[in-house]
Structures are given as structure tokens and as C-alpha cells.
Amino acid sequence: MFHSSFPPFLTIALTGTPGTGKTQVAKLLEAEGYQVLHLTEFICSCKIPVERDDERDCNIVDMDSLEESFFEYQKEKRHDFENKIQNMSLSDDEFIQHTKQPKNLPVLLVESHLAHCLCDLAVVLRSHPAVLKERLDGRGYSEKKVQENVLSEAIDIILCDCFDYCRRVYEIDNSSQKISDTVSCVKELIHALYEDEFLKFRSFVSQMNEKNKCKCKSKKQNISDSNPAQPVVSSGFAAKSRQDVKNISGQDLEDIPLAELAGTISVIEEEGVVVYEGDYDDALDETHPVLMKYIPGKNDWSGLVD
Numbered sequence: 001m002f003h004s005s006f007p008p009f010l011t012i013a014l015t016g017t018p019g020t021g022k023t024q025v026a027k028l029l030e031a032e033g034y035q036v037l038h039l040t041e042f043i044c045s046c047k048i049p050v051e052r053d054d055e056r057d058c059n060i061v062d063m064d065s066l067e068e069s070f071f072e073y074q075k076e077k078r079h080d081f082e083n084k085i086q087n088m089s090l091s092d093d094e095f096i097q098h099t100k101q102p103k104n105l106p107v108l109l110v111e112s113h114l115a116h117c118l119c120d121l122a123v124v125l126r127s128h129p130a131v132l133k134e135r136l137d138g139r140g141y142s143e144k145k146v147q148e149n150v151l152s153e154a155i156d157i158i159l160c161d162c163f164d165y166c167r168r169v170y171e172i173d174n175s176s177q178k179i180s181d182t183v184s185c186v187k188e189l190i191h192a193l194y195e196d197e198f199l200k201f202r203s204f205v206s207q208m209n210e211k212n213k214c215k216c217k218s219k220k221q222n223i224s225d226s227n228p229a230q231p232v233v234s235s236g237f238a239a240k241s242r243q244d245v246k247n248i249s250g251q252d253l254e255d256i257p258l259a260e261l262a263g264t265i266s267v268i269e270e271e272g273v274v275v276y277e278g279d280y281d282d283a284l285d286e287t288h289p290v291l292m293k294y295i296p297g298k299n300d301w302s303g304l305v306d
């Protein structure tokens with residue numbers, strides 16, 4: 001019999017271009033009791049090797065070393081969670097109720113523009129380039145650094161990156177939101193995501209038991225196999241605001257090979273919306289990432305919860 005005594009413990013990336021609000025949102029969630037890892041602080045406290053790139057005015061982190069330390073940390077967090085629920089005997093419904101309390105939600109939210117490289121689920125905070133520029137101008141960054149970040153947001157660099165690493169990707173556009181609304185969006189999303197992963201996991205376990213198949217390779221892989229292949233549509237700032245971005249950053253997007261910047265995913269513009277059509281197979285073990293745009297109060301979770 002396939003047996004799993006513990007429900008899943010998830011790590012979810014809270015990622016986005018600098019200035020999109022990751023740190024502030026994560027701090028507010030932490031204050032409510034959610035488990036948050038601020039990756040920049042973690043990199044310092046674990047003494048992960050970092051090289052300075054003076055030309056681009058940024059730090060380059062040794063990702064192998066970061067991965068190693070992060071997976072150890074994640075393992076500890078999962079063990080803590082398993083120890084906590086070890087002696088509770090809750091039905092599935094009771095367990096889901098239990099997780100409604102932030103401190104009981106078995107989710108580690110990892111906040112950083114690198115977080116999606118370490119997690120297989122991602123929430124991407126997005127801000128319109130004009131809004132982002134205003135926020136970054138107030139930070140005392142060099143003009144070049146502001147331009148680079150604004151451009152990166154305009155052409156969905158972080159979002160595209162997420163498709164290389166994550167099996168489920170969600171974006172929240174906070175350009176015209178109050179920060180408290182963004183926090184509510186993230187909360188609703190991570191609870192719904194947990195419930196969905198939990199139900200899929202349970203259904204997987206019972207299917208395995210029914211069929212009495214012990215040969216499953218990995219729980220995670222099988223759960224993600226049930227995601228349907230879908231074309232992915234982004235908020236497409238690049239397409240909507242080519243001229244805006246040119247005005248703001250002084251760079252002409254016409255000169256930039258978008259598909260090249262977007263890595264393995266080719267970018268096609270269709271009627272003002274950027275459609276990503278990708279051959280994700282190599283990067284994602286034949287699974288297809290699912291991108292959902294979060295619209296406050298309007299999301300239909302039926303596509304998410306089976």
C-alpha cells in the first residue's frame with residue numbers, strides 16, 4: 001500500500017522585479033503569522049558566496065551554494081511541521097480548517113527576485129513600468145540600474161524565468177492597488193493553492209492505494225502531471241506599452257530580440273497581448289506551467305480546485 005502520513009509542505013516563491021513590493025508584502029504577511037524566508041537575509045546569515053558586479057551595480061550569488069543551504073533549511077521547516085501535526089488526528093476537512101490560521105499553513109513563502117529558482121510554485125508581483133520607475137527613482141539607484149529594472153519588468157523577464165523553474169505560476173498586478181489589497185490577494189492565493197495541492201495529493205494517494213501501485217517515482221511529479229497543457233498569456237506590459245517604456249527607459253524595444261531575452265520561450269504579440277508559446281518540455285520534465293492572472297474577487301478557482 002502507498003502510505004503517506006503527512007500532508008504536503010509547500011515552498012512558494014514571492015518573486016518579481018525589484019520595486020514590485022516583495023519585501024513589504026512579505027513583512028506584512030509575516031506579521032500576521034505566515035512563515036516567510038527573506039532570501040537576502042538568509043544569504044547573509046548563511047554566508048553564501050557573493051560576487052560584486054560593479055558595472056551592473058549588483059551582487060551575483062553562488063546559486064549552487066544557496067540551493068544547498070536552502071534545501072537544508074526547507075527540510076528543517078518540513079520536519080518542524082511534521083512534528084507539530086504528528087499527534088493530531090484530523091480528518092481532511094478538519095486539517096484544511098486548521099490551515100486557515102496563518103501560523104498553521106504548511107507553506108514557506110520565500111521572498112526574493114531569486115526565489116523562483118528554488119521553488120516550484122511562484123507568485124509574481126507585477127507593476128507597470130511607469131509605476132515601478134517612480135518607486136525605484138526614490139531609492140537612489142543609478143539611472144542605469146533603474147532603466148535596467150524597468151525594462152526587465154516591461155518585457156516580463158522574471159515571469160519568463162519562472163517558467164524555467166516552476167510548475168505553477170501566478171501573477172498579481174499591483175500597479176493600481178493599495179498594499180493591503182496586494183497582501184489580501186497573496187493570502188487568498190496561497191490558501192487556495194495549498195488546498196488544491198492538498199486535495200490533489202490526497203486523491204493521488206488514494207488512487208495509488210486503490211491500484212496498489214508502489215512504483216510511483218515521485219509524489220510531486222505525479223501531482224504536476226495532472227496540470228493540463230495550456231497556452232500562457234501574460235499581462236503583456238511590453239505589448240501594451242512599448243511606447244511608454246521607450247519614453248521611460250529611453251530604450252527602443254524594437255531593437256531588442258524579445259524571444260532571445262525570454263530564453264526558451266518564444267514571444268508572439270497578438271492584438272496587444274503577449275502570448276508565450278514555449279517548448280517547455282526540456283526544462284520542465286514534460287509538464288506545462290499554468291499561469292493564472294489574479295483578479296481580486298473575480299477569480300474562478302474551479303480551474304484550480306478539481
Ligand SMILES: Nc1ncnc2c1ncn2[C@@H]1O[C@H](COP(=O)(O)OP(=O)(O)O)[C@@H](O)[C@H]1O
Pocket residue numbers: 016017018019020021022023024025135174175176177178179180182
Ligand atoms: N500595492 C502595492 N504592493 C506592494 N508594494 C507597494 C504597493 N503600493 C505601493 N507599494 C510600495 O512599493 C515599494 C516596494 O518596495 P519593496 O517592497 O522593497 O519592493 P521589492 O522588495 O520588490 O524590491 C514599497 O515602498 C511599497 O510600500
